[in-house]
Amino acid sequence: MHNADRVIVVGAGIAGLATALRLAPLPVTLIAGKPLGEGAATALAQGGIAAAIGQDDCAALHAEDTVAAGAGLSRPDVALRVAEAAAPAIDWLIGLSAPFDRNDRGELALGLEAAHCRRRIAHAGGDKTGLMVLQALIRAARAAPHIAIMENLRVIELLRDDSGQIAGIAATTANAEIARFPARALVLATGGIGGLYASTTNPPGAVGSGLALAARAGAVMRDMEFVQFHPTAIAAGAHPMPLATEALRGEGAILIDERGERFMQGIPGGELAPRDVVARAIHRQIAAGHSVSLDARISGLERRFPGVVALCHANGIDPTRHPIPVRPAAHYHMGGIAVNAAGASSVPGLWACGEVASTGLHGGNRLASNSLLEALAFARWIAEDIRSAPSRPASAPLRLSRRDGPGTSAFDALRALMDSTVGVERYAEGLTHVAGWLHQLATQGDDRAIVALMIATGALLREESRGGHYRTDFPHPAPGAMHSETTLDATLRIAADISEANTDLRVA
Incomplete structure (x- = not known):
């Protein structure tokens, strides 16, 4: 009761x-x-x-x-x-x-x-x-x-x-x-x-529902643009993407290209560099036309990592005999x-x-x-x-503001755009486009678009590269690290200005 x-x-x-x-x-x-x-x-x-x-x-x-x-x-x-x-x-x-x-x-x-x-x-x-x-x-x-x-x-x-x-x-x-x-x-x-991205290790329901609830209640949001992309999601066609845990690299697994050559050796930390560094290195290999795999043929693989082995087998991969195809995927906010x-x-x-x-x-x-x-x-x-805290009687108002957002086709487009423009590497033109497009969905009351918009506008306003946020047009950190804070009202004002400046944006 x-x-x-x-x-x-x-x-x-x-x-x-x-x-x-x-x-x-x-x-x-x-x-x-x-x-x-x-x-x-x-x-x-x-x-x-x-x-x-x-x-x-x-x-x-x-x-x-x-x-x-x-x-x-x-x-x-x-x-x-x-x-x-x-x-x-x-x-x-x-x-x-x-x-x-x-x-x-x-x-x-x-x-x-x-x-x-x-x-x-x-x-x-x-x-x-x-x-x-x-x-x-x-x-x-x-x-x-x-x-x-x-x-x-x-x-x-x-x-x-x-x-x-x-x-x-x-x-x-x-x-x-x-x-x-x-x-x-x-x-x-x-x-x-993570569910706001087409490539993710998260369950489908992870679409920022709590963030939208809090934002509509007036809560301050912090550092919304910082999304972590796990470097080694298993690229075998499954959704969500199964994860090849970082602990594999801790036990000796290495990253290789299609020729079997390592590419992390010249990067400080190598395979055990921070996740954003490894994710960008893999992303760039793939963007250059290479395929990337994790060679996990290490001692004790089946004993120490039975879950990964089972995931690989379920996707037609035998990790004891062949490298695991991997690529970055949205993993953590x-x-x-x-x-x-x-x-x-x-x-x-x-x-x-x-x-x-x-x-x-x-x-x-x-x-x-x-x-x-x-x-x-x-x-x-x-x-x-x-x-x-002292107990207090709760008195909830009767008024509810119902919101029914756009359907599946718009959400599929949203996820694809988040992957391509608010992913491992970002740039002003893409962020401007997606922010204006998302603003139209957000003003129709779609909670998923509200959260995606807060991420995209935060990424657009942060004109530097830092941690999980990487701007190809601003590839270096700005002097002095600064947190970003925003509210839903502030985000909608910024996005409205973007939409007015880009009148060709339309939701399909």
């Missing part, structure tokens, strides 16, 4: 489940768009959870690696705080029976991934960490007496009271009925935006809802956790295996902040 004194958590991946569990003993309603466990990007996470728990490691080193990868935009204080939260987070998951892999001495087995100076990646099931952790969290959530789980609901609006504070949500049910749920506090944990150290947004009563949030940790480029860690750390801090 839902009542106004409950906390609502929207999203049922690692961020939503961990937040709901951490909120105990407060009553929580967990909203899932699908049956629990379906459609969560967490299940696809292969690498693991970064944690400086080795004898030769410490949180300060982990934080240094995070800041170095973040291209000047990762906040050192946030990086250190999250790194220090890693060991307790792992212990908490072990307490929930998450089956982390161990070595012959019974210690946690730690892997190495790109841009980490130490082996610090805790993993489960070889390369099935996300799935194993998700299953443990689901079991715990189903058993938790303070959590009420509501499945197959699609949140369509955040409801505010007369003071502007979040007072609940409106959602559509499986029967297409609209239901309102009041709340004392709301946490968005809705994941990322560093930008998102701007939140403070407690995960609170600029809108009273609204918190955000996981990929939907911009916490200051990742900066311009996320360090491998920091995403699950960030969700776990902020889940605890968000819960502490909500528990410490």
Whole structure:
């Protein structure tokens, strides 16, 4: 039974489940768009959870690696705080029976991934960490007496009271009925935006729904232009694209062209350079007419990476005999809802956790295996902040503004344009075109276009290259790293000016 004194958590991946569990003993309603466990990007996470728990490691080193990868935009204080939260987070998951892999001495087995100076990646099931952790969290959530789980609901609006504070949500049910749920506090944990791209490792539902909800409620967005493209998505025709985890390169896999020649040797870090560097190198090889493969014929491949081997076999590839064809794909969004150290947004009563949030940790480029860690750390801090806040009666308004966006053909065109113009490499002419085109869809009320527009306009305004954002017409970083912040109203004003200057743009 839902009542106004409950906390609502929207999203049922690692961020939503961990937040709901951490909120105990407060009553929580967990909203899932699908049956629990379906459609969560967490299940696809292969690498693991970064944690400086080795004898030769410490949180300060982990934080240094995070800041170095973040291209000047990762906040050192946030990086250190999250790194220090890693060991307790792992212990908490072990307490929930998450089956982390161990070595012959019974210690946690730690892997190495790109841009980490130490082996610090805790993993489960070889390369099935996300799935194993998700299953443990689901079991715990189903058993938790303070959590009420509501499945197959699609949140369509955040409801505010007369003071502007979040007072609940409106959602559509499986029967297409609209239901309102009041709340004392709301946490968005809705994941990322990869589904806005034609080439992505994300589930199809990862289209920035939480970002659109928050933006329409007036929330400040930060660094929306920063999208991480995983260098080694398996190019075998599957959608979403299966992932060849970075940990493969940590264990010795190499990148080669169609002649079997390596091309990363002249780049600092080689195959273990930061993701944006590797993604651009592969992108340029492909643009020059070459094919790129990951030669993963390494010792212990089937034992250490059973998930990748199974994915390859399902797509007609035997990775023990042949290199794996790969190319970059949209993988992770560093930008998102701007939140403070407690995960609170600029809108009273609204918190955000996981990929939907911009916490200051990742900066311009996320360090491998920091995403699950960030969700776990902020889940605890968000819960502490909500528990410490005084309870208040929630009073949601009756008015709802329904929006029905354009259909499939326009969305297919949107995804193709995001790939070609707001992808690994960007330039002013392409960004101007796509921003003007997206503005027409956004003004028709399409949430997917709203989020894509915020990414594209952010990329157009950032006239430099930094981290995951690379401009071919501005190939170098500007002096001094600056965050970008915007709102939906500001984005629409900018896009309107672009549309007026480009009157030939039409939505097909």
